[in-house]
Amino acid sequence: MHFVVSDIHGHIEPFVGALGRAKLLDADGAWCGGGARLTILGDFFDRGPDGIAVVDLIRRLQDEAAAAGGQVDALLGNHEILALGMHRFGDQQVPSHLGGHRSFARSWSLNGGRVGDQERLTDQHIAWLSGLDAIVLAGHDLLLHTDTTEYLRWGDSVGRINDEVRHVLAGDELGKWWECWVRLTARYAFVNSGGERVAIGVLDQFGGERIVHGHSIIASLTGQDSTEVTGPLSYAGGRALAIDGGIYAGGPCLVVRLDHDPADPAAMA
Ligand SMILES: [Mn+2]
Structure with a gap:
């Protein structure tokens, strides 16, 4: 069983509740998913009350799941670049030449940055966040945060992209960091008439049959209100699956099981 969830944005309580309903977390908040796999597709921080609590929970669940034969992974979102860049x-x-009058502080402030998260960011958090993958291939699913082709600018394989992003985040080049933020903030590459073709191009490059992403909330792809969203959105001829229910906009925290047909209600936790 492989579950994905995305864009928690500091909303620790809905996150805990959703993991509980998916039977990955018990009433005491401990991992009870056994050998299941859970991947969190980025954006732990900003817009909500406690991004640090989200990160701390994910890190604890990584250890608890590993001890039970399971696996918990997290991917980088643009808000992780923002939090690290702000720090x-x-x-x-x-x-x-990258825009003028721009800074991480300004973008952090404009995009829901929380002082409490910055104040409690430790060296251990920074090391963990800086080491996360940006993209991962899991069976037939290519998992990433942002619905963009910008990942291709870092490299032509999953491994090379992750190595290059880690290299940038290990360095002190503000311009390269800024590029990371900008690239991971793009969106909507797989919508409209050409979207399926674009998605297939990405899949041809990296492998997989379907792109699974967060970042662009489902309501923005369907024209709904986030309060009306009840499940993930399969689009681009089935080549893309959007899983961000829009927690910060009043939508649900979707824990989506990948090894079921997403149209099947059983895929929803
Ligand atoms: Mn995002």
């Missing part, structure tokens, strides 16, 4: 560069201006 590292603050209001330092990005190089003018």
Whole structure:
């Protein structure tokens, strides 16, 4: 069993509740998913009350799941770059050829940054966040945070992309960091008439039959209100699956089982 969830944005209580309903977390908040696999597709921080609690829970569940024969992984979202960039560069201006009058502090503030998360960010959090993969192939599913083709700019394979992003985050080049933030903030590459073709191009490059992403909330893809969203959205001829229910916009925290047909109600936790 492989579950995915995305874009928690500091909303620890809905996250805990959703993992409980998926029978991955028991009443005491401990991993009870046995050998199941859970992948969190980024954006732990900002817009909600406690991004640090989200990160701490994920890290604890990684250990507990591993001890039970399961596996918990997390991917980088744009808000992780934002939190790390805010910590590292603050209001330092990005190089003018990349836009001018830009800084991580300004973008962090404009995108729901929370002072409490910055204040409690430890060296251990930073090391863990900086080591996360940006993209992973799991069976037939290519998992990533952002619905964009921008990943291709870092490399032509899953391994090379992850190595390059880690290399950037291990360094002090503000311009390269800013590029990470901008690339992971793009969206909507797989919508509209050409979207299926674009998705197939990405899958041809990296492998897999379907792209599974967060970042762009389902309501923004369907024209619904987030309160009306009840499950993941399969689109682009089935080549893309959007799983961000839009927690911060009043939508559900979707824990989606990948090894079931997403149209099947049993796929929803
Ligand atoms: Mn995002």
